[in-house]
Amino acid sequence: MSSPEFYSNAQAYDIAFSDRNFVDECNFLDYCLQTYGAVDSPRGGLSPGNRQSFLELACGPGRHAQEFAGRGWRAVGLDLSPEMLEYARSIEVPTNRPVSWHAGDMCDFTLDEPVSLAANLMESLSHLTTNESVVNHLRAVSSNLASGGIFVIEMAHPDTIWRDSLPNSWRSKSTENPTFGNIPPIDVDVLFGAADDHYDWVDQIWTVTTRLDIHEDGKPSRVVESKYPHRWYQAQELRALIDLSEAFSKTWFLGNMVIPPPRLDNSENSQRMVVVLRK
Numbered sequence: 001m002s003s004p005e006f007y008s009n010a011q012a013y014d015i016a017f018s019d020r021n022f023v024d025e026c027n028f029l030d031y032c033l034q035t036y037g038a039v040d041s042p043r044g045g046l047s048p049g050n051r052q053s054f055l056e057l058a059c060g061p062g063r064h065a066q067e068f069a070g071r072g073w074r075a076v077g078l079d080l081s082p083e084m085l086e087y088a089r090s091i092e093v094p095t096n097r098p099v100s101w102h103a104g105d106m107c108d109f110t111l112d113e114p115v116s117l118a119a120n121l122m123e124s125l126s127h128l129t130t131n132e133s134v135v136n137h138l139r140a141v142s143s144n145l146a147s148g149g150i151f152v153i154e155m156a157h158p159d160t161i162w163r164d165s166l167p168n169s170w171r172s173k174s175t176e177n178p179t180f181g182n183i184p185p186i187d188v189d190v191l192f193g194a195a196d197d198h199y200d201w202v203d204q205i206w207t208v209t210t211r212l213d214i215h216e217d218g219k220p221s222r223v224v225e226s227k228y229p230h231r232w233y234q235a236q237e238l239r240a241l242i243d244l245s246e247a248f249s250k251t252w253f254l255g256n257m258v259i260p261p262p263r264l265d266n267s268e269n270s271q272r273m274v275v276v277l278r279k
């Protein structure tokens with residue numbers, strides 16, 4: 001289940017989560033394809049012009065898809081939220097190969113052509129709160145991936161799964177990021193998890209309180225608050241679901257989206273849980 005209220009404020013989301021280097025993250029994704037992939041094998045089935053093809057699942061503003069399109073790749077962005085896709089289209093910088101945007105569910109979709117590289121980033125997998133939906137997602141991604149292709153999942157590090165540092169809140173300012181240089185200044189106060197959020201010990205689901213407090217020059221402030229289910233996974237839970245899906249041949253657990261990546265169990269440099277899957 002997604003969080004319609006939170007994500008319908010697509011521009012506020014984009015500002016709130018803009019503290020990332022999308023160029024570096026795409027370099028890392030490309031590195032994963034080069035290092036762990038095997039799409040060049042005869043079984044890959046990709047035409048030479050399609051070897052550089054990228055699918056961003058739960059793409060939101062689609063910043064990664066747009067970065068790859070800017071590099072000349074065939075890029076696809078898929079998301080459930082019409083508002084996110086409308087916003088993604090509105091910020092797209094014209095390129096020779098514009099992103100192909102798809103409205104759809106990441107657990108059940110079919111692209112016209114397979115891709116060599118797919119990614120589900122920024123903990124979007126936490127929207128899939130049942131074992132069945134994760135298995136369906138893995139199978140759907142695999143069936144749209146070339147043989148030897150790579151699927152990268154970025155999740156929170158398992159040591160944050162109990163969310164000890166709640167409430168989780170911060171302020172993002174559009175003026176601190178040159179990406180937003182051409183819009184009127186907007187400040188966004190974000191709450192992603194309140195101290196009294198409920199955790200279900202059987203289903204392992206957090207009911208996460210989210211709030212966006214949007215301050216735009218010359219306009220009344222807007223507050224958007226909602227509660228939505230999220231599930232964060234431990235490595236071996238994911239391993240079991242990956243095995244159950246029978247959709248991938250190899251799995252690597254890494255600790256961050258940097259080159260070279262640390263292993264997940266590297267206590268000094270591991271900050272995220274990055275799962276790399278080869279079809």
Ligand SMILES: C[S@@+](CC[C@H](N)C(=O)[O-])C[C@H]1O[C@@H](n2cnc3c(N)ncnc32)[C@H](O)[C@@H]1O
Binds near residue numbers: 002003084122
């Ligand atoms: C945390 S945002 C991530 C956006 C983007 N990947 C990024 O890195 O900023 C999660 C996105 O997942 C989308 N989403 C949630 N459930 C989905 C589903 N079942 N299928 C497709 N998209 C979904 C939401 O609409 C939202 O845009």
